[in-house]
Amino acid sequence: MTEYDDAARIWDIIDKIGFCMLTTQSGRDLRARPMAAYAERVENAIYFLTDAASHKDEEIARWPNVCLTFADTKGQKYVSVSGMAEMMIDRERVEELWGTPAKAWWESPEDPSIRVLKVTPSFAEYWDSPGTVMSYIKMAAAALSSSKPNMGDNAKVEL
Template identity: 75%
Template sequence: MTDTKDDISKVWELVDKIGFCMLTTQSGGTLRARPMSAYANRDENAVYFLTDVASHKDEEISRHPEICLAFADSKGQKYVSISGTAEIRNDREKIRELWATPAKAWWDNAEDPSIRILKITPSSAEYWDSPGTVISYIKMAAAAVSSARPDIGDNAKVNL
C-alpha cells in the first residue's frame, strides 16, 4: 500500500466526484450491498450517509461494523473501493448539515426523527482512474496485438 499525499487526495477527489456508491454490510454469513448517496469529508476522514432508523443496515452494522464502499463511474472508467468501520449516530446537527434535495425522496424534512447518520471511518482504499472508455479500449487492443500489458491509467492502494 502507498500513502502518498497525491494518492490519498485522488481517493477523496474521486469519492467526491462520483458521489454514489454501493455500501456493503455483513448480514449473518452473507454480504449485502445497496446504493447510497455519499457525503465525503476529508478533513474528518469520514464518509457520511443519511439513513433511516428502521433500516436493516443499522442492525447489520451494529453486529458487524466492518464495511466496504464501492464507487463507480463506468463511463469515465473511474473506481474507488473503501474499507472501513461504520457507526450509526443520532446527530441532529450533522443531519441538518447534510440535508439536501435527494433526501426529500425519503423524508419530509431534516427534523424527521427517524433519520440517522451513518458515519464511515475509512482505513484503506484502492482506486482505478483511466483516461476513459475509448482510450482504454484502444490501449487494450494495441497491447493484445503487441503482447504487452496495456497502460490504462492509475491504480493505487492507500492507507487513510
C-alpha cells in the same frame, strides 16, 4: 506519486461520484445497496443519511466493517473504501447533509427516523483510467502486440 497525492486523488474521485454501493455483512452473506455519500476529508469520514427502520443498523452493530465502492464507468474511475461504520443520532449533521437525495426519502430534516451513518476509512484503493475509448484502444493495441496495456493509475492507500 506520493501517498498524500494518492489519498487526495481518492477523496477527489469520491467527491466527484457522490454515490456508492455500501456493503455490509448480514450473517454469512454480504449485502450492498446504493447510498448518497457525503465525504469530509478533513474529518477522514464519509457520511450517509439512513432510516432507523433499515436493516443496516442491526448489521453494522454486529459487524461494523464495511466496504464502499464508487464507480464512474464513463470516466473509468473507481474507488473501493474499507472502514468502520457507526450509526449516530445527530440532528446537526442531518441538517448539514440535508439535500435533494434526502428529500426523496423524508419530508424534512426533522423526521425522527433519520439516522447518520459515519464510515471512518482505514484504507482505500483507486483505479483511474484515461476513459472508456482510450481504454479500448489500449486494450486493442496490447492484444495486437501481445503485451499488457497500461490502463491508468492504481494505488492502495491507508487513510
